[in-house]
Amino acid sequence: MASSAELEKICSQVRRDIVRMVHAVNSGHPGGSLGCTEYLVSLYFDIMNHDPENFTMDGIGEDLFFLSNGHISPVFYSVLARSGYFSVSELATFRKLNSRLQGHPTTHEGLPGVRVASGSLGQGLSVAVGAALAKKLNKDNSIVYSLHGDGELQEGQIWEAAMYAAGKKVDNIISAIDMNGQQIDGSTDHVLPMGDLRAKWEAFGWEVLAANGNKISEVTEILNKAKTLSCKGKPVMILLKTEMGHGVDFMMGSHKWHGVAPNNEQLAAALNQNEESFGDY
Amino acid sequence: MKKYTFAEKKDTRSGFGAGLSELGKTNPNVVALCADLTGSLKMDAFAKDHSERFFQIGIAEANMICIAAGLTIGGKIPFTGTFANFSTGRVYDQIRQSVAYSGKNVKICASHAGLTLGEDGATHQILEDLGLMKMLPGMVVINPCDYNQTKAATIAIADYKGPVYLRFGRPSVPNFTPVDQKFEIGKAVMLNEGTDVTIFATGHLVWKAIEAGEQLAALGINAEIINIHTIKPLDNKAVLTSVKKTRCVVTAEEHQMNGGLGDSIAQLLARELPAPLEMVAVKDSFGESGTPDQLITKYGLDTVNIVDAVKKVIARK
Numbered sequence: 056m057a058s059s060a061e062l063e064k065i066c067s068q069v070r071r072d073i074v075r076m077v078h079a080v081n082s083g084h085p086g087g088s089l090g091c092t093e094y095l096v097s098l099y100f101d102i103m104n105h106d107p108e109n110f111t112m113d114g115i116g117e118d119l120f121f122l123s124n125g126h127i128s129p130v131f132y133s134v135l136a137r138s139g140y141f142s143v144s145e146l147a148t149f150r151k152l153n154s155r156l157q158g159h160p161t162t163h164e165g166l167p168g169v170r171v172a173s174g175s176l177g178q179g180l181s182v183a184v185g186a187a188l189a190k191k192l193n194k195d196n197s198i199v200y201s202l203h204g205d206g207e208l209q210e211g212q213i214w215e216a217a218m219y220a221a222g223k224k225v226d227n228i229i230s231a232i233d234m235n236g237q238q239i240d241g242s243t244d245h246v247l248p249m250g251d252l253r254a255k256w257e258a259f260g261w262e263v264l265a266a267n268g269n270k271i272s273e274v275t276e277i278l279n280k281a282k283t284l285s286c287k288g289k290p291v292m293i294l295l296k297t298e299m300g301h302g303v304d305f306m307m308g309s310h311k312w313h314g315v316a317p318n319n320e321q322l323a324a325a326l327n328q329n330e331e332s333f334g335d336y
Numbered sequence: 337m338k339k340y341t342f343a344e345k346k347d348t349r350s351g352f353g354a355g356l357s358e359l360g361k362t363n364p365n366v367v368a369l370c371a372d373l374t375g376s377l378k379m380d381a382f383a384k385d386h387s388e389r390f391f392q393i394g395i396a397e398a399n400m401i402c403i404a405a406g407l408t409i410g411g412k413i414p415f416t417g418t419f420a421n422f423s424t425g426r427v428y429d430q431i432r433q434s435v436a437y438s439g440k441n442v443k444i445c446a447s448h449a450g451l452t453l454g455e456d457g458a459t460h461q462i463l464e465d466l467g468l469m470k471m472l473p474g475m476v477v478i479n480p481c482d483y484n485q486t487k488a489a490t491i492a493i494a495d496y497k498g499p500v501y502l503r504f505g506r507p508s509v510p511n512f513t514p515v516d517q518k519f520e521i522g523k524a525v526m527l528n529e530g531t532d533v534t535i536f537a538t539g540h541l542v543w544k545a546i547e548a549g550e551q552l553a554a555l556g557i558n559a560e561i562i563n564i565h566t567i568k569p570l571d572n573k574a575v576l577t578s579v580k581k582t583r584c585v586v587t588a589e590e591h592q593m594n595g596g597l598g599d600s601i602a603q604l605l606a607r608e609l610p611a612p613l614e615m616v617a618v619k620d621s622f623g624e625s626g627t628p629d630q631l632i633t634k635y636g637l638d639t640v641n642i643v644d645a646v647k648k649v650i651a652r653k
Contacts, residue, residue, distance in 0.1 A: 181398070182402045185402065211398075
């Protein structure tokens with residue numbers, strides 16, 4: 056089990072990757088990526104049982120992760136590369152022509168670590184439920200994880216999947232919501248107030264946990280707790296309170312950095328705030 | 337004109353149900369999902385005999401398509417079942433992103449396609465589904481003509497790895513395809529060799545094309561009749577070989593003229609072998625309530641319409 060200090064060092068490097076990737080092509084989504092760094096690092100470097108060097112689509116005997124809010128591909132690609140699914144040098148191809156690192160994740164170019172395309176929102180929870188059902192049929196006791204944006208909860212299909220997973224006791228799934236309270240047109244409260252999300256998920260029949268998504272020790276602790284609650288009849292939901300742009304001071308707390316890349320000066324400032332702990336790509 | 341006979345009329349959806357049931361016994365990886373239409377899709381036997389591999393999703397088609405995509409991860413071969421309207425237009429983005437673009441081995445099985453679902457009316461009578469599905473890169477699109485062929489197609493697509501759209505319907509139609517005829521994806525079936533015109537038909541209109549062929553023979557017109565059960569990939573070779581001989585074409589389908597079989601054949605011929613072509617199809621219109629026979633007549637998809645189209649196209653040669 057990795058220590059919080061070790062995981063924090065990885066987070067710092069992942070944050071450097073994120074801002075460098077979006078800066079290099081002057082496009083991409085740094086805000087949500089930075090806010091979900093702790094969650095993905097904790098999953099891939101501590102929580103999940105997985106085999107990065109021998110990726111198979113079916114992932115038999117492995118825990119699986121589905122990124123439903125595919126626009127935060129920079130953090131996903133960085134974590135996949137840093138955990139060994141492909142060479143970190145390939146991060147330099149992000150969003151470029153002929154790259155396996157498309158703007159939104161896809162299986163189409165054969166990038167190891169990606170098991171479904173995402174980007175059009177609202178589909179990933181259903182896919183994760185399907186993968187969890189396949190695990191049950193295969194008598195595979197592994198866990199299926201998924202991550203969703205809070206704005207994404209405005210998509211009706213999320214609630215179709217929520218109703219199904221609880222109603223049919225798909226209890227080998229641990230999902231999380233990136234509760235940064237921001238979406239493209241402003242705060243979620245401004246765009247469409249969603250009310251009490253904990254109460255909503257509980258009413259749908261999920262086991263609901265909450266944590267500070269930007270504190271690595273809390274994230275790891277809540278994921279371990281979620282594991283102990285899984286496979287007991289209910290799907291598990293973690294509401295992760297995060298800050299969009301976390302780790303880069305001028306990107307924090309605003310929706311403005313949802314889909315905007317930093318300029319040269321902003322990149323330098325962002326890199327100054329995050330130590331090069333494992334070497335830039 | 338070769339003589340075709342049939343022992344009974346049967347619905348193509350029952351052919352799907354029978355095929356699925358057989359797959360349940362022979363292929364342990366086949367799983368089935370349904371959005372509250374198990375009886376209509378004739379999936380009851382599979383659901384009863386293989387309850388652990390049957391997923392009743394409820395009225396949530398988007399969820400069903402994406403759960404099916406997820407089930408492929410782990411080696412399952414999911415067959416989804418609902419009406420054609422809810423199998424395509426309602427879930428287009430789910431199919432596009434999570435199935436087609438993701439290259440998932442999902443079989444989208446769609447009943448009650450076209451006008452012949454009858455009295456339920458235009459909300460349920462999708463006439464655009466073949467076009468929607470054939471536009472998706474990598475999607476195989478199949479529209480068998482009778483019970484036996486639908487059963488054979490259902491069994492065959494389990495052995496093909498990749499997304500498939502399988503379209504069938506509600507009414508009972510002549511079941512004339514030999515019970516032992518092998519179903520080959522993308523391979524057209526020659527029903528009658530002729531010299532004066534080629535009739536390419538798909539789905540329920542294949543039998544209408546046979547009836548038209550008999551009437552045309554009585555008029556001294558020797559029609560070649562080909563069953564195109566696979567709209568995509570189209571059997572280009574069969575189409576071109578036939579049209580080289582007959583030099584004129586009629587297409588027949590229970591679908592919009594835009595986006596259907598006729599459109600695919602017209603594209604191919606315009607590129608490779610321009611020839612006069614008439615289409616028997618719905619002409620940019622929604623359907624309405626009525627009996628299947630009344631609707632086929634009103635919307636110009638009957639035997640007489642094929643005969644008239646043949647006369648017209650031969651005159652254009």
